[in-house]
Amino acid sequence: MNWTLALPEITLSILAMAILLFGVLRRGESFSVCSMLTLGALLIGAVLVIGQARGFAFNGQYVVDPFAVFAKLLILAGAALALVSAQDYNREEGLARFEYPVLMLLAVVGMLAMVSANNFMSLYLALELQSLALYVLAAFARDELRSAEAGLKYFVLGALASGLLLYGISLVYGFSGTFDFAALAHLLSDPSHASAGLIVGMVFVIAGLAFKISAVPFHMWTPDVYEGAPTPVTAFLGTAPKVAAIVLLLRVMFVPFGHLTSQWTQIFEFVSIASMILGSLAAIGQTSIKRLMAYSSIGHMGYALIGLTVGTVDGLRGVLIYMVTYVFMSAGTFACLIAMRRRGRALEKISDLAGLARTDGGMALALAIFMFSMAGIPPLSGFFGKLYVFLAAVRAGYWTLAIIGVLTSVVGAYYYLRVIKVMYFDDPAPAFDRRPVGLSFVLGVGAVVTTFFFVFPAPIVGAAQAAAAALFG
Amino acid sequence: MIVAFFFYVFAAILLVSAAAVVSSRNPVHSVLFLILAFFNAAALFLIAGAEFLAMILLIVYVGAVAVLFLFVVMMLDVNFAELRGGFQRYLPIGATVGVVLLVELALVLGGWKFAPDAMSLRFAPVPEATHNTAALGDLIYTQYVFLFQAAGLVLLVAMIGAIVLTLRDRQTSRHQSIERQHARRPADTLAMVSVPLGVGMAEVSVPPPPAPPARRLAHADGHADGHADPHDAGAAHGGGHHDGGGH
Numbered sequence: 001m002n003w004t005l006a007l008p009e010i011t012l013s014i015l016a017m018a019i020l021l022f023g024v025l026r027r028g029e030s031f032s033v034c035s036m037l038t039l040g041a042l043l044i045g046a047v048l049v050i051g052q053a054r055g056f057a058f059n060g061q062y063v064v065d066p067f068a069v070f071a072k073l074l075i076l077a078g079a080a081l082a083l084v085s086a087q088d089y090n091r092e093e094g095l096a097r098f099e100y101p102v103l104m105l106l107a108v109v110g111m112l113a114m115v116s117a118n119n120f121m122s123l124y125l126a127l128e129l130q131s132l133a134l135y136v137l138a139a140f141a142r143d144e145l146r147s148a149e150a151g152l153k154y155f156v157l158g159a160l161a162s163g164l165l166l167y168g169i170s171l172v173y174g175f176s177g178t179f180d181f182a183a184l185a186h187l188l189s190d191p192s193h194a195s196a197g198l199i200v201g202m203v204f205v206i207a208g209l210a211f212k213i214s215a216v217p218f219h220m221w222t223p224d225v226y227e228g229a230p231t232p233v234t235a236f237l238g239t240a241p242k243v244a245a246i247v248l249l250l251r252v253m254f255v256p257f258g259h260l261t262s263q264w265t266q267i268f269e270f271v272s273i274a275s276m277i278l279g280s281l282a283a284i285g286q287t288s289i290k291r292l293m294a295y296s297s298i299g300h301m302g303y304a305l306i307g308l309t310v311g312t313v314d315g316l317r318g319v320l321i322y323m324v325t326y327v328f329m330s331a332g333t334f335a336c337l338i339a340m341r342r343r344g345r346a347l348e349k350i351s352d353l354a355g356l357a358r359t360d361g362g363m364a365l366a367l368a369i370f371m372f373s374m375a376g377i378p379p380l381s382g383f384f385g386k387l388y389v390f391l392a393a394v395r396a397g398y399w400t401l402a403i404i405g406v407l408t409s410v411v412g413a414y415y416y417l418r419v420i421k422v423m424y425f426d427d428p429a430p431a432f433d434r435r436p437v438g439l440s441f442v443l444g445v446g447a448v449v450t451t452f453f454f455v456f457p458a459p460i461v462g463a464a465q466a467a468a469a470a471l472f473g
Numbered sequence: 474m475i476v477a478f479f480f481y482v483f484a485a486i487l488l489v490s491a492a493a494v495v496s497s498r499n500p501v502h503s504v505l506f507l508i509l510a511f512f513n514a515a516a517l518f519l520i521a522g523a524e525f526l527a528m529i530l531l532i533v534y535v536g537a538v539a540v541l542f543l544f545v546v547m548m549l550d551v552n553f554a555e556l557r558g559g560f561q562r563y564l565p566i567g568a569t570v571g572v573v574l575l576v577e578l579a580l581v582l583g584g585w586k587f588a589p590d591a592m593s594l595r596f597a598p599v600p601e602a603t604h605n606t607a608a609l610g611d612l613i614y615t616q617y618v619f620l621f622q623a624a625g626l627v628l629l630v631a632m633i634g635a636i637v638l639t640l641r642d643r644q645t646s647r648h649q650s651i652e653r654q655h656a657r658r659p660a661d662t663l664a665m666v667s668v669p670l671g672v673g674m675a676e677v678s679v680p681p682p683p684a685p686p687a688r689r690l691a692h693a694d695g696h697a698d699g700h701a702d703p704h705d706a707g708a709a710h711g712g713g714h715h716d717g718g719g720h
Contacts, residue, residue: 006619013626020633058619099637106630113623125623132627136634151638 005057005064008048008072009112015041016105023098031096035087038101039080042108046076049112056118060180063118070320070467071115071247074327078239079108081331081442086232088436089338093346095140095230104236107133111244118255120169120179123248127165127212131158134241138229150228157211157221165208171201184256194260202257206267209252212245215305216274219298226294231346234290235334238297239327246304246323250316253308254471261311268309273404275302280412289337289350292415293330296374299412300326306401307389314392316468317461318385324460325373325385325453332446333370336363339443341433350419355428363435364423366447371420373450375413381453388461480520487513500546508539525606 003010019037023030049072052064083104090096110130117123135158139151173179175197176187187193211218226234253264279299286292304326307319340347357364373382386409393402435443453460490513493506511534518527603611613621 003619013622017629059616061617061619097637099633103630103633103637106626106633109626121617121620122623125620125627129623129627129630132630132634136630136637139638142638 002057030098034098035101061119061122066470067467075240078327082236085442103133146228150225154225161211168201168204181256188259223294272305276408280408310396317464318389318392320464322385325381328449335442336367354426356423359431371416375416379454381450483513483516
């Protein structure tokens with residue numbers, strides 16, 4: 001059994017229920033208190049994750065390895081940043097209900113379990129736990145048409161993706177007789193067991209998971225959901241769940257289907273190239289900065305998938321480093337978007353940022369850092385993320401991927417730089433409302449990590465290296 | 474022998490009641506026949522040695538689902554005769570689909586092949602040396618406890634989500650307040666008047682009624698002002714002036 005290995009998940013779910021109970025029983029407004037408690041819970045979770053022993057639990061349904069620990073810490077950090085940046089926005093928009101942090105915490109439990117899933121059943125349940133909480137969060141501003149629409153769209157398409165995933169899992173189970181990752185890997189080490197049905201099942205599983213990371217051609221939901229959901233929810237959607245989904249995808253591809261590399265490499269090569277191209281071209285015409293971030297996240301997933309396509313330890317390390325840089329720069333960018341309020345009304349047009357450098361120099365500088373970093377300009381962290389991924393691709397001989405990646409980065413730089421141009425060279429629009437302390441904190445953390453990543457890359461690169469090696473173990 | 478007899482009894486009742494579910498005109502009768510069918514199916518499960526499934530069938534399907542059906546049928550005013558109205562019109566399409574399905578089923582069953590070891594498995598449906606309830610319990614609560622708990626969390630999230638997205642505190646709704654009911658004194662609402670013999674209502678001097686409690690409560694609750702809300706105000710006035718209504 002060895003259930004103590006799952007202590008972070010168990011503790012967090014108990015804490016989530018306790019906070020829920022507290023919120024229900026306490027009369028009056030308890031959003032702030034519950035948020036603080038949730039932040040504490042995330043911190044406790046992080047401590048428990050660090051102290052976690054390695055090994056398998058629950059008859060091999062659950063695994064803890066350096067790979068899982070790395071991803072879990074990143075998820076907890078992303079969730080904490082998203083929760084901090086939600087505080088003032090939710091209060092102003094009338095979304096300050098205590099269920100918000102509780103749902104976030106339960107989504108985090110789902111993500112942690114996803115990262116540790118070592119069995120298709122635990123994979124599916126964890127994924128649903130996370131997704132269901134996210135659907136509700138996307139529709140959290142229930143009186144606003146766009147938010148309700150975003151939630152419904154996300155839910156319907158997500159259910160469709162879950163259907164594909166389940167169908168794939170059932171095919172894999174039908175043709176192999178096991179749900180267990182390790183048993184599947186053992187079975188597939190003999191190539192004669194890789195029957196056509198199993199391969200079809202694997203492709204369906206890939207389709208279901210590609211939806212969750214919003215990779216082309218399963219990206220349709222992303223711009224609408226990003227735009228419609230309340231901005232703090234978008235900030236959450238764009239960080240921690242992406243990490244959980246891509247890490248889950250890595251584990252599924254390398255552990256149970258690790259011997260079928262030749263079968264899935266082409267799929268991911270296509271998905272990666274298509275995501276990079278769509279992410280860079282479709283974002284050009286956007287006027288809403290939330291939609292722009294949605295297309296940008298599609299593109300970023302394309303870059304991260306290069307590392308998966310390459311299929312070496314180097315490539316995996318590249319993906320993990322990419323996700324670290326991505327989480328911090330997008331958390332920071334979304335903090336800027338949340339801060340875009342004028343006379344109590346939230347704004348989301350790129351043109352609203354006009355002349356920000358003269359009205360709020362600090363925020364303009366931070367947003368410029370994030371945009372430069374997303375475009376991949378050295379010495380910011382986004383450059384290193386891309387560098388490690390491209391390096392792995394070149395070393396493994398995937399020249400096409402690397403060249404297309406570089407070209408689409410150049411195209412992508414156009415719209416990132418346009419935001420900077422609007423902020424620094426356009427005539428100033430009226431100043432934004434005063435920025436709350438929480439947002440400044442998230443902005444600061446994001447900016448510092450993004451700017452000074454090159455000073456201390458060694459521990460992160462080292463941890464990513466160990467994590468990637470553990471998956472190949 | 475006796476087992477076979479009971480099997481045929483339960484199976485026959487099951488078939489008859491299942492037919493009655495779809496053929497009876499009154500939907501309430503349909504649901505009641507459905508419950509009868511569930512009971513007989515549970516008995517068949519018992520005969521087959523699956524006592525856990527039998528209990529689950531009764532508890533879940535009869536206890537919850539069928540009762541829910543009954544509520545829905547009784548509460549919603551569905552005109553079943555009207556629903557059946559298109560029967561003649563759609564019969565050709567429905568019959569075609571049915572025939573196609575039947576042919577497909579026949580094809581599937583015609584090409585059915587048993588796995589080599591399926592026969593031996595078929596004769597040992599019950600795990601060795603343990604009850605099937607215990608065997609299921611071992612699977613759900615010991616081997617797959619992680620998944621079981623995760624499924625529980627998924628349901629919790631669904632519940633929270635449903636409440637978050639739909640529950641609204643209506644400002645006009647009236648909640649019962651036990652404390653306030655207890656604190657209420659007769660003097661608040663009653664006026665004792667001694668009426669002399671032979672005097673009509675008009676001549677009795679009625680003391681002005683005390684402040685209408687309903688309105689005061691509305692204010693105390695922070696509800697909308699009595700006058701702003703016509704419904705609330707009407708109720709408050711009606712209550713407050715009741716004893717002076719004879720003017």
